[in-house]
Amino acid sequence: MSIDVSQFHQTFFEESFEGLDIMESGLLELDDRTDPETINAIFRAAHSIKGGSATFGFNEVATFTHAMETLLDEMRDGRRTADRATVDVLLKAVDCLRETIAALRDGKTADMEQAREIQAQMETLLGQATAVQDVSATPVQNGDGVKGQPQTWEIVFKPRAHLLQTGNDPARLIRELEQLGALKVQVNDSALPPLDQMEPERCYLSWRMRLGGPLDEAAIREIFEWVEDDCELDIHPLTPQPAAAERKSEARKEYTGGKPASDGTAAQPRKTAAKDSGSIRVSIDKIDHLINMVGELVITQSMMGNLDGGFEDFDVNRLEKLREGLALLERNTRELQESVMRIRMLPISFVFSRFPRMVHDLSQQLGKKVHLEMSGEQTELDKTVMEKIGDPLVHLIRNSIDHGIEPPEARLAAGKPEAGTVLLHAYHKGGNIVIEISDDGAGFDRDKILRKAKEKGLVEEEAQLPDDKIYELIFQPGFSTADTVSDVSGRGVGMDVVRRNIRELGGNVEVNSRHGQGTTFSIRLPLTLAILDGQLVKIGDETFIIPLVSIVESLQIKPEYVNSIAGRPQLYKLRDEFIPILCSHRIFNLGSAPRSLSNGLLVVIEGSGHKAALYVDELLGQQQVVIKSLETNFQRVAGISGATILGDGTVALILDVEGLVHLARQQGEIDESKSIRAVA
């Protein structure tokens, strides 16, 4: 029977990546204190990757991990200390391995240049100049493959009394011998005690056997390999064969060498089918819960089904039951929806886990001492949101370490502990998840930011701004206060991109800082991208949905605040701001615009830091809507981000606030100068 081992590759890749993560976080922990279980866990991870890679034919990975494993084994046994040099090489090895395995998964050829270099470093540490033995390169050669001359062997097999208790059975051994050739067995029962003294768990018998056929001693010895310490064994040819004794040890070694699982295929590119198919791991709990919910639903359904007995004898009693059933159905549906949503949720530790390494590397690179603390790693977040929040978080943490945390001398001079702390905290708040990144560093220098903003012309020369408005400035495109452009951050691209990315996820980022005490960034994100809280509005005869998060306020129109140009309303004076008015009828081509605005309402929306006022005819209710992609089902439409199906079965479009604000600005730019003059 032949089994295609490539079907296990995907699992192997997945668990290897997990193992690498364990190794990485474990190695980072080794810096401080050495807990034996930590080293054990790292060792096991390396060991599993080695075992798996050899089994599944990734010999280059197996050879590489073998060196890692040996280093770790020495650390585990206390023969080697977890010094900086060793840990750093191992961390590099982890990175290299991750790339190699990713390349294998994607069917690309791995870059072995770097691997060889790191392997050489590990071998230097191991103090062995010779290449590490290739664990799986030994070709297999079964003992019976070696042709011996036809002859007869005599085998004397005397098991020790405890043989049976090792799970071995003389009968099985003899049966196996029988398969090698013609076997004659003679049992010796002379050691058998009288029945009343016999212990049934002991082995009293011994055997003398004659085995004939073209075979050599190694093949016979192999059968007894597991019991050689539990028996007296004498194997000798009845006709002399001089070569046998020499070959014996050699062939034994060949057996243990094993065979590469799928020989020859290792160097070939893997199937690309193994590429990340966008799968997620879901805990059994969640699935079970889901199944429970479906069970409930089925019960409710059958309960409702019982009511269906024709309507001629429909009475109040039944109506009551029907109402009950509907209420139950509503609850089931809601819970089912929640359960299904939970499937997409992963603990945020998936993102957080990469930060200890990053902080470790960064602090070394910058010569700072930084301690990273994380909490709320188990807070769950939608997978899509998770994937997209990684980069903004990386950026914010880099910033905290680069700009926030001071060098050790400066910290000591300021009366702070030498090592700075970066705190990463995630928690649920309402329907949102909040991620806070705080540091106890220098904090923002408001004067410096203001000066810079004035230099760049972002604010008026004589403007007086409250602190929070000043801190907001760092999110402006092209804004950077770093004195020197470092390798890590401070190229002036960044904070604006961070904010844009977070806003694209329907979230928001706020900053709070105290000079000399530190800075806190708070990111608020929706739990999922699949559902949003929406405000239903009526424009013409159509219902549209505006994401609740982007609505600043809704107001009734006071005609005296509307500034019209050429008969078209252009700007609305909201307190001391002028906001462009978006005539929704015109944008969406919904018949003629109403002559007077006073019948409708303005919904002030905010996107990309700019506001616009959307004219709507009516405000309807608020509700959670499930977002359906318009692009996959139809095509991209400017100003529309998606669609949803309402309770009555009609389709409602969801407005793309960013897009609309952009549209408003474009339209505004043309007449801006004019309109402002008109206002003045």
Next chain:
Amino acid sequence: MASILAVDDSASMRQMVSFALKSAGHEVIEAEDGQKALDLAKSKAVNLVITDVNMPRMDGITLIRELRALPSYKFTPILLLTTESAPEKKQQGKEAGATGWLVKPFNPDQLLATINKVLG
């Protein structure tokens, strides 16, 4: 055919072992560490145990020792999955009461050939 308890912390190895054994008609129970395996073995008697050495919670050597201490596992064949780089594990395994061993890397055919030595 036989019921076999396969113990390994690596999911891919477990999958491979389990798949090979099942396709040969055996019934397979999987466990990802020694402790879990021990609990399973106590609740259900099996005809063969195949265990890895390095595992969290309880390693393979300890598992073998614990199993051998149970009356129902006194004579049950127990195979240890070892690697060539750790020959001392074979000895430790033997001392703990292992029936035999299988050296990684192995392919499904080698696995089946080996278990046939101790089954039936």
